Amino acid sequence: MSNPSKRWRALFAGSVPKDSAYPESNEDKLRTCDDARLYVLSDGASESFNSQLWAEILVQQASSGIPRTRFARWLKQAIAQYEERSDLARLSWSQEAAFARGSFASLLAVSLLDDNIEVIAIGDTVALLASDDGISRSFPYSESEQFQQRPHLLSTLRSRHSTQFFRELLRSLIDGRGSQKSGCLARWHYPSSHASVVICVTDALGEWLLRKDERSHDRLKAILGVRTQEQLADLVEKARSEDGMRRDDSSLILIGEDDDTSHT
Amino acid sequence: MPYTAEISRSQPTAFLFVIDQSGSMDERMPSGKTKADFVADVLNKTIYQLIIRSTKADGVRNYFDLGVLAYGGNGVSSGFGGSLATGVMHPLSAVEQNPLRIDTRTKRVDDGAGGLVDQTVKFPVWFDPKSSGGTPMCEALRQVAQLLVDWCNSHDRSYPPTVIHVTDGQSTDGDPEQIATQLQQISTNDGAALLFNLHIDASEGTGLIFPNNESGLPDTHSKLLFRCSSQFPPHLVKPAQDKGYSVSSESRFFGYRVGIEGIVDFFDIGTRASELR
Numbered sequence: 001m002s003n004p005s006k007r008w009r010a011l012f013a014g015s016v017p018k019d020s021a022y023p024e025s026n027e028d029k030l031r032t033c034d035d036a037r038l039y040v041l042s043d044g045a046s047e048s049f050n051s052q053l054w055a056e057i058l059v060q061q062a063s064s065g066i067p068r069t070r071f072a073r074w075l076k077q078a079i080a081q082y083e084e085r086s087d088l089a090r091l092s093w094s095q096e097a098a099f100a101r102g103s104f105a106s107l108l109a110v111s112l113l114d115d116n117i118e119v120i121a122i123g124d125t126v127a128l129l130a131s132d133d134g135i136s137r138s139f140p141y142s143e144s145e146q147f148q149q150r151p152h153l154l155s156t157l158r159s160r161h162s163t164q165f166f167r168e169l170l171r172s173l174i175d176g177r178g179s180q181k182s183g184c185l186a187r188w189h190y191p192s193s194h195a196s197v198v199i200c201v202t203d204a205l206g207e208w209l210l211r212k213d214e215r216s217h218d219r220l221k222a223i224l225g226v227r228t229q230e231q232l233a234d235l236v237e238k239a240r241s242e243d244g245m246r247r248d249d250s251s252l253i254l255i256g257e258d259d260d261t262s263h264t
Numbered sequence: 265m266p267y268t269a270e271i272s273r274s275q276p277t278a279f280l281f282v283i284d285q286s287g288s289m290d291e292r293m294p295s296g297k298t299k300a301d302f303v304a305d306v307l308n309k310t311i312y313q314l315i316i317r318s319t320k321a322d323g324v325r326n327y328f329d330l331g332v333l334a335y336g337g338n339g340v341s342s343g344f345g346g347s348l349a350t351g352v353m354h355p356l357s358a359v360e361q362n363p364l365r366i367d368t369r370t371k372r373v374d375d376g377a378g379g380l381v382d383q384t385v386k387f388p389v390w391f392d393p394k395s396s397g398g399t400p401m402c403e404a405l406r407q408v409a410q411l412l413v414d415w416c417n418s419h420d421r422s423y424p425p426t427v428i429h430v431t432d433g434q435s436t437d438g439d440p441e442q443i444a445t446q447l448q449q450i451s452t453n454d455g456a457a458l459l460f461n462l463h464i465d466a467s468e469g470t471g472l473i474f475p476n477n478e479s480g481l482p483d484t485h486s487k488l489l490f491r492c493s494s495q496f497p498p499h500l501v502k503p504a505q506d507k508g509y510s511v512s513s514e515s516r517f518f519g520y521r522v523g524i525e526g527i528v529d530f531f532d533i534g535t536r537a538s539e540l541r
Binding site for chain 1: 324
């Protein structure tokens with residue numbers, strides 16, 4: 001059998017803002033790199049000074065690869081870039097105080113390696129492996145209730161990187177093993193089904209998709225069928241108004257075999 | 265379900281602080297500050313926090329309208345000074361731009377290496393302490409009701425306004441119960457206006473905070489303020505429990521003879537809105 005990763009690509013990538021009146025305020029950032037077989041998604045936290053910029057820097061840097069053994073240095077470079085791009089001299093008193101509170105964002109990076117799919121996940125942005133039959137893998141969360149927790153996010157504050165959580169995160173990246181506690185690394189075998197897809201979603205979509213009730217299958221089917229920005233916008237609006245999905249920036253990346261070739 | 269409207273720039277909510285500035289507010293607390301000084305300090309910090317939480321790189325987002333109404337020997341008037349004194353309620357960005365002055369303070373912060381370091385921070389002041397005369401509580405609540413009617417009329421889809429009323433004494437212009445009851449019937453489509461009453465005391469004790477019923481309250485005045493206070497909105501139950509308070513949805517958002525720590529918690533929990541957009 002040929003290497004399946006060579007046939008996989010982004011089937012869709014898009015985002016719907018939480019407030020349609022302010023689309024420029026969308027704090028989710030994403031990037032797909034089919035050539036590098038790398039897909040990155042970051043969700044900037046709402047109550048942050050400039051999580052939009054922070055998420056953008058994380059995604060930009062991660063799309064060149066995340067060096068697992070030098071992650072602390074990688075993160076320092078991202079913070080330095082964030083500080084460089086923040087014009088501190090022009091801040092008002094409230095912006096100065098908000099800047100000091102830091103910016104926070106999740107980071108999800110999916111790499112299609114030769115032997116397996118590698119997922120690095122920090123925070124509550126989730127990757128799932130699924131087909132029409134159901135969800136077979138999900139990381140770092142597998143239950144909708146887990147989204148009630150306060151997630152550990154990447155911060156622009158250096159002081160946040162001396163915590164026990166962060167030390168465990170570094171260790172698990174260096175070891176190359178998934179850590180239950182820090183929940184940052186998973187590896188999945190490629191599924192045998194050509195119809196399988198990796199779904200990357202930010203928290204509101206993830207919480208909605210992982211709900212276990214009589215509509216679970218319909219939700220999955222709806223997500224798997226998205227191929228245009230308009231379809232995603234319709235799905236999100238309907239889920240918000242009819243199915244209790246939390247109003248938040250909602251982003252989706254679908255990775256799988258190209259629709260035209262998956263059944264040949 | 266009430267109290268579930270999301271708070272956004274196109275759908276802001278409002279906080280109105282109603283502050284007793286009667287003569288008895290000059291009594292000193294264990295810290296050496298007067299009650300008026302301490303309440304002014306907590307109020308300024310609360311406004312500061314509301315602004316900081318809503319400040320992004322592109323400016324302050326108007327998630328809230330803020331108002332301060334003060335009452336005492338000089339009657340009832342806006343508690344804001346300077347250019348904000350012309351009105352009671354203002355959008356958050358206007359409050360941010362118009363403090364009376366910006367003081368500097370020192371606070372200890374994490375140095376990132378396991379230690380603490382002193383850092384100078386700017387501390388804006390909007391509200392100065394005052395204390396004189398009587399306690400025209402009824403007139404203050406009447407003016408609050410008018411402000412809420414106007415606000416709710418123009419924000420019918422918003423999370424309803426929250427009134428945080430701080431007093432250390434009894435009304436000197438009549439019985440406030442009827443007007444307080446009427447005030448809690450003013451509503452948006454998301455629910456009735458919330459009236460949180462905080463009776464403060466100069467002692468070090470925690471007093472009685474968030475009681476479930478009148479039966480454990482010590483006197484007629486505390487029972488009156490209990491009846492004048494709103495029940496806990498469901499989403500504030502957990503933040504109160506997280507701070508160690510025994511609270512259920514039956515509890516009233518009310519504190520009696522509350523000291524320093526309780527005053528800070530009361531403001532903190534009372535201004536937790538649901539998630540900001």
